[in-house]
Amino acid sequence: MINILFAARPERWDTYEAPLRRALEAAGISAHLAQDIAPDKVDYIVYAPNSDLQDFTPYTRAKAVLNLWAGVEQITGNKTLKIPLARMVDHGLTTGMAEWVTGHVMRYHLGMDRHIVNPEHAWTPHTPPLAAEREVVILGLGALGTACADMLLALGFSVAGWSRSPKDVAGVTCFHGADGLSQALARAEIAVTLLPDTPATTNILNAEALAQMPRGAFIINPGRGPLIDDAALIEALDAGQIAHATLDVFRSEPLPQDSPYWSHPQVTVTPHIAAETRASTASEVIVENIRRGEAGEPLLNLVDRDLGY
Numbered sequence: 455m456i457n458i459l460f461a462a463r464p465e466r467w468d469t470y471e472a473p474l475r476r477a478l479e480a481a482g483i484s485a486h487l488a489q490d491i492a493p494d495k496v497d498y499i500v501y502a503p504n505s506d507l508q509d510f511t512p513y514t515r516a517k518a519v520l521n522l523w524a525g526v527e528q529i530t531g532n533k534t535l536k537i538p539l540a541r542m543v544d545h546g547l548t549t550g551m552a553e554w555v556t557g558h559v560m561r562y563h564l565g566m567d568r569h570i571v572n573p574e575h576a577w578t579p580h581t582p583p584l585a586a587e588r589e590v591v592i593l594g595l596g597a598l599g600t601a602c603a604d605m606l607l608a609l610g611f612s613v614a615g616w617s618r619s620p621k622d623v624a625g626v627t628c629f630h631g632a633d634g635l636s637q638a639l640a641r642a643e644i645a646v647t648l649l650p651d652t653p654a655t656t657n658i659l660n661a662e663a664l665a666q667m668p669r670g671a672f673i674i675n676p677g678r679g680p681l682i683d684d685a686a687l688i689e690a691l692d693a694g695q696i697a698h699a700t701l702d703v704f705r706s707e708p709l710p711q712d713s714p715y716w717s718h719p720q721v722t723v724t725p726h727i728a729a730e731t732r733a734s735t736a737s738e739v740i741v742e743n744i745r746r747g748e749a750g751e752p753l754l755n756l757v758d759r760d761l762g763y
Contacts, residue, residue, distance in 0.1 A: 456485045459490075459499045460474070470500070474500070477740070503523060508534075520743055523541070523731065526757050527651045546736070559644055565580055586611070600623055603623055607625045613626050613627070618655075642668065643668055651680050653762075658681050659686070667695070669695055670697045671696055672700075680705055699722070702725075
């Protein structure tokens with residue numbers, strides 16, 4: 455029997471215990487799953503970065519840390535973590551993200567706000583271009599970015615994407631590197647940011663980057679708060695360079711009440727709801743990696759510590 459430590463906030467145990475046990479049973483894995491196991495007896499750690507477990511030194515027998523979050527920036531710098539770390543790539547979360555992004559892209563593409571909020575009862579007919587005539591650029595072509603691209607492509611949008619390293623996504627015009635970022639931004643009528651939070655991506659949408667976008671462009675950020683230079687975005691919105699921004703993630707959450715984003719007429723704030731890990735599907739992902747570990751197979755979604763994701 456293998457020992458699996460559930461190391462997350464206590465309230466998450468009630469959410470995950472039953473789905474994890476069902477997934478283990480379905481996989482035919484005999485395991486002791488608990489919130490409290492002697493460190494030297496633990497084989498796998500199901501982990502959330504905001505848990506009390508921050509020193510991995512005593513876990514001498516553990517084979518892997520299996521993250522419950524898609525984001526790993528809070529754990530990659532932990533010097534005590536020497537064993538493999540797998541991030542969460544949950545198909546439930548991925549689908550939810552693609553649906554949320556597609557909804558906000560359609561909102562901007564169709565100009566829906568002018569009809570939803572129309573206090574003057576203005577009769578102003580406006581015919582939007584077809585989706586094929588609208589340039590959407592996704593910054594970040596990992597699992598989430600690719601899923602969003604696929605859904606937008608299915609609706610007929612012209613989709614381009616940018617990543618730090620070369621990527622090849624069917625139907626997507628792919629750019630990479632510093633020069634590629636400028637080329638991608640230059641065509642981004644609607645930009646979606648789905649990059650990880652690393653030193654290389656902090657403030658990637660700064661004043662210079664925002665100025666490279668078509669005037670009147672839209673920004674959708676369900677990725678990470680630090681991707682955007684907040685002061686530069688406010689300035690670009692005030693100047694009309696950026697028409698509107700929908701922001702789901704922020705440097706500080708909950709977003710402070712005195713943040714200018716709350717009152718800015720060209721900003722939509724959503725409370726970090728673009729995507730959420732589903733306990734049922736996340737448990738299947740966790741258990742599949744445990745099965746792989748026990749079978750001597752490569753683990754899925756391993757984190758590259760040098761890249762930070």
